[in-house]
Amino acid sequence: MERTLLLVPSGSFYYFNSMQLPDVVVFPVFREVHGASEMVWKAMRKLRLAASSLFYTDWYKDLQSFSKIIVFDLTVWLDPALLRNINRHKNPDAKCYLYSWNIVRDKQVVLGHLAACRKYGFSYYSYDENDCKQYGFRFNTIMYDENLRLPERALTSDILFLGFLKDRKAKMLALHQIISDAGMKPEFVIVENGNQHEDLPFTIRHSYVNYADYLDMVSQSKAILDITQQGQNGFSMRVMESIFLNKKLVSTNMALLSANFYDPNNILVIDLQNPDEEALTVFLRSEFHPYSQETRHYYSVGSWINRFQQ
Template identity: 30%
Template sequence: MFLILDNASPLFLKLMSSDNIIVSHQYKKINIFNRALRKIIVSFLSIDCSLFYENWKNSIADFSVIIIYAYRNNIDVIKYICKKKQPDQRVIVWYWNPIFRCVHPDLIKDLDCELWSFDFNDCQCFNLKFNTTYYFRNLELPQSSIEKIDVFFCGLNKGRKKILDSIQEKMVENDLLYHFHVVDEQLPVEEQKPRLSYQENLEYISSCKAVLDVLQEGQDGMTLRVMEALFFQKKLITNQLSLVKADFYHPNNIFIIGKDDWNNLKSFMNSPVFHISEEVKYKYDFFSWIERFGEKASL
């Protein structure tokens, strides 16, 4: 049995769950006051924080593998599980974001757990084990009433505004219809765009020809946007140069900023999407991801 502790959307939690996999949020849903209290306790006090945890804390011993998603402020959860783990259990901390946006490996490397990441550079720099990003092959795009567009981007600013502005200029120069939904939490609240639900995100993907993927500085791991383009047979525009080595790379499908000529963007957008085999896609399916953690983690 597997226990996966994530803070993902309800849709993802549902898709990850099966007879052998229990998926839960790490923390109980609490009000703003209690969130602030939890942050103080985690950051400054060395006391038991388990009163804030979901019910998984009562059944840790029932699982052979526990996968904890690394966040910036969940070191208490990792320490708690490592302290409670049985000798025959595996505890895996999964870095699904770059190291600089998560709990630093140096803070947990001496705990009884395995550290894995989707980012190959981080794996080399911090001696982590590598696994790919994953997606869900049984997830289908919804019917969308959103007007058809050429290029779609959705994400937090995260220091990407300058490059997004320059890409926007290229969209205009090539007469491409685009929608960039950039959430900038540094702006005054009244000027911020609301976060899209994942269902809303899927509706935009359903209506677009290409998904735009802009990596954060220092990142080199396949993002969710790369997976969305792959699984939904959309074109991908990205600044991730290493994707040219990916087993699903094809110049008809992936336009790489910094490698490909912007003058060829329009012809790229008008070319047919090259079909990627189901065998290749299956490598990036959630259940293949589980299997790659090793024989003891096989379903």
């Protein structure tokens, strides 16, 4: 029997802690540590010591039983010794993959990860085709749990944004105003650590919003706002949520216009610098067209796992 191990950075990583698939096991890399143990754990990670494995969760004891191992890139940022530790203790026939759903920001660190992949027998995959072309990664899409369902809630907003404000304050304020002026209700939830934004018409959260709470927000909104990073053409989790949770999507990602699932009734690509007020209003007031089962299955976690090939 073939078993797949998915290693994620934490137990609260999106929907993965509650996902159930046959012969697929999901683990956070590290167990929770506190006090003096936490100090030792941090020191081992900083020194890139193989002994960081002392703080792994139970996946490490069972490593020999897996035929496919998929490691999310954030886990390697947490533990530079992770790929080496896996290579030393895995089943010799196991196929190993590092998957990135972040665009390259720190080139030297990512090149270090790529070198470690080559040394320890991992194939490096990315969700962003631009990065794949530039750095020689292999491509795999982003994915979603096709069994996940939203709680039933009455709609309280027309469009939802959850994220960091960063340097987008003026643009987000303008977009919020356009939606409000059209007689619709935006719900912009900004996550900030210590910054004061009492003057903004946004909901401010000063701590992490867990995914279950976020999905509760999504259930109460007609559409989701997706603001991509400069240079990004990989599809974000917001795109997957739109497809699987039956929500309209307003996005700045131009690559969506050439996606095989693109439906102008469901997806509006905007220029945040100069949004089209009329197009936005018409879009948010029109009905959603459910995506095909074929599209949903293609972007499911199960199909995503099958696309990893040595």
